[in-house]
Structure formats: structure tokens, C-alpha cells
Amino acid sequence: MKYEIILTAILVALPCSMLGCFLILRKMVMLGDAISHAVLPGIVIAYLVFDSRDPWMMLWGAGCTGVLTTLCIEILHKRFNVQEDAAIGVVFTFLFALGVILISVFAHNIDLDQDCVLYGEIVYVPLHRMDIGVLSVPVALPPLILVNAIVFFILIVFYPYFKLSTFDSAFAAGVGMSVGLWNYVLMSLVSFTTVAAFESVGAILVIAFLVVPAASAYLWSKQLKTMCLLSLGFAIASVCIGYMIAQQWDVSISASIAMGSGILFGISFVIHTSGKVIVRNKQ
Amino acid sequence: MYTKLICWIGCSWILLLTACTTTPSEKNKRPTIVTTTGMLADAARSIMGETADVIALMGPGVDPHMYKATEGDLQKLTSADVIIYNGLHLEGKMSEVLHALEKKNPSVYAFTNGIPSTKWRVLDATAQIYDPHVWFDVALWNEGVKALTVFLITKFPSDSVAIQRRSLDYQNQLDQLHVRILRQLDSIPVAQRVLITAHDAFGYFGQAYHIEVRGLQGISTVADFGLNDVSQLVQYITSRKIKAVFIESSISEQSIRAVVEGCTAKGHPITIGGTLYSDAMGSAGTPAGTYIGMVEHNVHTICQALR
Numbered sequence: 001m002k003y004e005i006i007l008t009a010i011l012v013a014l015p016c017s018m019l020g021c022f023l024i025l026r027k028m029v030m031l032g033d034a035i036s037h038a039v040l041p042g043i044v045i046a047y048l049v050f051d052s053r054d055p056w057m058m059l060w061g062a063g064c065t066g067v068l069t070t071l072c073i074e075i076l077h078k079r080f081n082v083q084e085d086a087a088i089g090v091v092f093t094f095l096f097a098l099g100v101i102l103i104s105v106f107a108h109n110i111d112l113d114q115d116c117v118l119y120g121e122i123v124y125v126p127l128h129r130m131d132i133g134v135l136s137v138p139v140a141l142p143p144l145i146l147v148n149a150i151v152f153f154i155l156i157v158f159y160p161y162f163k164l165s166t167f168d169s170a171f172a173a174g175v176g177m178s179v180g181l182w183n184y185v186l187m188s189l190v191s192f193t194t195v196a197a198f199e200s201v202g203a204i205l206v207i208a209f210l211v212v213p214a215a216s217a218y219l220w221s222k223q224l225k226t227m228c229l230l231s232l233g234f235a236i237a238s239v240c241i242g243y244m245i246a247q248q249w250d251v252s253i254s255a256s257i258a259m260g261s262g263i264l265f266g267i268s269f270v271i272h273t274s275g276k277v278i279v280r281n282k283q
Numbered sequence: 284m285y286t287k288l289i290c291w292i293g294c295s296w297i298l299l300l301t302a303c304t305t306t307p308s309e310k311n312k313r314p315t316i317v318t319t320t321g322m323l324a325d326a327a328r329s330i331m332g333e334t335a336d337v338i339a340l341m342g343p344g345v346d347p348h349m350y351k352a353t354e355g356d357l358q359k360l361t362s363a364d365v366i367i368y369n370g371l372h373l374e375g376k377m378s379e380v381l382h383a384l385e386k387k388n389p390s391v392y393a394f395t396n397g398i399p400s401t402k403w404r405v406l407d408a409t410a411q412i413y414d415p416h417v418w419f420d421v422a423l424w425n426e427g428v429k430a431l432t433v434f435l436i437t438k439f440p441s442d443s444v445a446i447q448r449r450s451l452d453y454q455n456q457l458d459q460l461h462v463r464i465l466r467q468l469d470s471i472p473v474a475q476r477v478l479i480t481a482h483d484a485f486g487y488f489g490q491a492y493h494i495e496v497r498g499l500q501g502i503s504t505v506a507d508f509g510l511n512d513v514s515q516l517v518q519y520i521t522s523r524k525i526k527a528v529f530i531e532s533s534i535s536e537q538s539i540r541a542v543v544e545g546c547t548a549k550g551h552p553i554t555i556g557g558t559l560y561s562d563a564m565g566s567a568g569t570p571a572g573t574y575i576g577m578v579e580h581n582v583h584t585i586c587q588a589l590r
Contacts, residue, residue, distance in 0.1 A: 001357065005357070051407075051409045051410045052411075053412065055379060115348070115349060115375060119376065120376055121351070121352050121376055121377065121380075123354065123356055123357045124352065124377065124380040126361075127357070127361075127380055127381075127384055128383050128384065139383075243354075246353070246354035250353050250355035251353050251354065252351045252352065252353055253353075253354050255351070256354075
């Protein structure tokens, strides 16, 4: 029971914290938060088109808008030279507002928002099961395993490309690499991972995993490979700490795990800065 | 030095947390019934009496659409002998999970399934979306209670006679309550029978007791009210000369204040009639802490303000 929750959390943590490393270096770290808001019009349109609140339709709508969001952000940033953070802000507020307007016009008398129809709750993961052969597994697990497989396969196989296009896009373009393509691949991976993870564990946890472990790791190492490994480590550690907090005080598991990652960041930060102070004093 | 200190503090804290993780309390002999809302817990408690432990996951004042589960909830749900939930998507994502669980586990029961589907209020006919707030129509709630009793008897057959007796008692109280509400609301002049609240939860109430219900917002709480909504409502209130609007316990009162100010500006002073319990009951121990008390409080508040 309990281990299934921890396993689910770790399966969300791994791809998110890995992608987070690339996002933080590209200054696109709030993309997860942006997607969490921007999926609203997709949900409403999926509802209007299919006339149902079926979870799969909602997921489909959310996935499409997720990719659309990242595309718009990329285009604004690359083609029209809008700053990354401004591009993110413009696109997600616009899409979220569009969703709110669509709800007030077409669907104001039913409950239709991310909280009700898309965001899952990690506590219920062990309750919602399916049978694969003789095994009974939580419904959330197979898609998450698939997401992990895809994300890690692409990131590991094409690692040099992602690395180069992240650190020095001008040089990458100079040696004939299609920087745009790798950007779009990375962004699509992010939107695909976040939407799939929203469905099983809710938004706050996904956003926290995208940002915080990578930010903590960035304090310790400026080498991409080490940073990725550290980020994965921090993510798993925050799952363990968070679960203990949740068990101790009987509170929301997602929130505790997100808090756990914050605590780890705090510890890293304090050690990091105090280390600097000591070094400076010795000098 | 600082580094070491902080490491030690961190480690000791983590150790402390692991050391005192709670151990589950000793197995209780009485069966446990877990419900989602307080209203369902009240019904289950009335039917089962002292023979079962009834736990509601959502406390007083909690909006069921927005409820965030805790770690202990899973423990409660998995150790429960019977799980009762409202259904019709009242509990959001949780309804979906429990609905899937219901198909495999005969101990999970959707309360609204005990009410004939023809009596559900239709919100969207093609998408088959229905209003989940069935507890506002006492007669409808009573039908649900009857079906729930049948279900509980199949679960606890050894106790069937007592369950039946307690349930009939409760149903009697509900019947009386229904009649009492009709009589009390009769005291309001027909022209004044308009219930205005922040969000559309009182549909069943209006339907059952012949009161026109106007909400500022739709059922969904994410779509904020528009400027037009406010001005239309203000127009409506002034033209009908309605005396009072109401606040709901689980919704912010900000929105309805805008309406009050709009009406006052138009020269039609309007009062806030009081707080109604919509999606959750009052605190345990207070009069509104039971289903019957909550409904009585609502009806009393409405009568006082509109008469």
C-alpha cells in the first residue's frame, strides 16, 4: 500500500527532476507551473467536443494544450525575442484566462476545472487498481513507467545534443545542429511528462519536482552530469522525507513531499553559503 | 563547523521522524464505516447507532470539490468495512476513484445510486451530468437513506432487526422535518420566495420547496462571477424587491458582498440574511452539526430573513 505510494512518487520524481536540470539551465523552470494553468482551455474544449468528463478525454485535451503552450512559448522566445520568463507568463495567463472565459460561457453550471477533472491525488493511487495478468497494479503505474522509459531513453541517447544546445546554442547552430528541434523535443517531453504526472499525483508535486531538486543540485555542482545525478538523488530523498512528514502529522502527501524537497534545498543552501563564509574567513 | 552542526541537526531530525512514526491503533471490534461528507456520516450513524464506528473524511466547513486527502485517509479507507460516498462527482477526482473501486469491491456504496436516476437534477443532458447536492431535498435524502439501509442490512445481516428499527426512526424524523420545512416556508409571501446565494448548490432545495434559486456563480467555483452576473442580479433583486441574500459556510462571502453593495447603491437596501450550510455541516456539538440540525438552521435562517 504505502510502498506503492512511495514508488509512484519516485516514478514522478525521476523524470521531472531530470528534466528540471535542463529547464533550470535554460531559465525555463516555471514551465511546469505554466502548463498546470494552461491546460484549462484544453479541458474545456475536450469537454465541449466529446460531451463527457471522461478522464481520458480530459487527459487528451490537457496533453494537446500542454504541447501547444510549450510551442507558443518557444516561438515567442526564439522568433520574436521575448524574454523566456515573459513568454511563459504571457502564454499561460492568456490560456488560463481563455479557459475561465470558456467555462463561464459554455459550462458555467458544471464542475469543470483542473482540480476536479484532471489533477489526481497520490493518496488514492493504491485504491485505483487494474489487473495485468495475475498482477493487480495501481492504474497510475503503467503510464508513469512508460513516461520514465521514454524520457530517460531520449535524454540518455541524445544527451550530447541536449547538453550542447542548452549550454551554447550559438555554437551548436554553428556546427550544423538543429537547435530548434532539440528545444522542441525537450519542451514536448516536459509537457508530456507533466500532464501525465498531473493525472496521477496532482500539480503541486510535479511543479516542485521540476524546480526544487534541480535547484538544490545546481548549488552543489556546475557539471551537468553530476547535477542530474544529484537532482535525482535529492528528488528521491525528498520523497522519503515527505512521506515521513505526511505519516507523522497525517497531512497531504503531495504537499509534504513538496515541502521535503524545500527542506533539502534549505539545508543545501545553508551549507553552501556557510561553506563560502568559512572559506572567505580563512582567506 | 556550521556545516557539521547543520548536518547533525538535519540527521537527528530525520531520525526523530522515523522513530516516532505512528503505529496503527489496536484493532477495534466494532465495524468501521468511512464516509466522505459529514451528512453521509450522520445518516450512517443514525442507522447503525452504537454498533459501528462512523468516520467522515471531510470535516465541518470543508468544500468537497476541493478536498485534499491526507496520508491517514488511505489508512481509513483501506481498513474500513464499508465506504459510503455521495457520487455524481461531488467529491471530484475522489468520486472517480471510489466509483472504480465500487465495481470491484462490494463494500463501497454510492449514496446517490440509491435514488432513482429520474429524480437527479439534470445539469447537462447530453454529457449526463447531474447535480450532486441531493441532501437539500429532505424527501430525496430520505429515499437515499432507505436504500442505504437495505445496503447496510446486507452488510451486517446479524444486526438487521436493530438496523431496521433505527432506520425507521430516522426516516420518521426526516418525514417530520420535510413537513415542517414545507409549513415554515409557507410563511414566506410567494413574491418573496427567492433564495440568492453565491454558488448554485440549492437547486434541489428550490425544486422541492418551491423557492426560486438564484446563484451568482455557476456550480463550478473556478469560473469567477462576471460583471454582468452582478449587475443582472442587482437588477433582478431591485425589481423583485427582495429583502435578503445569503452567505454559504464553505464559500467566500466576498462575491455576495458585491451584490449587496450594488443594491445599496441603487437605493434598494438589502441585508445579508445569514450563513447557510451548503456543502458541509457545522462543527460537531453545535446544533448545525447534524444533518437535521443543519437543514433546520438553513430553513430558519431563510424564513427569518425573507418573511
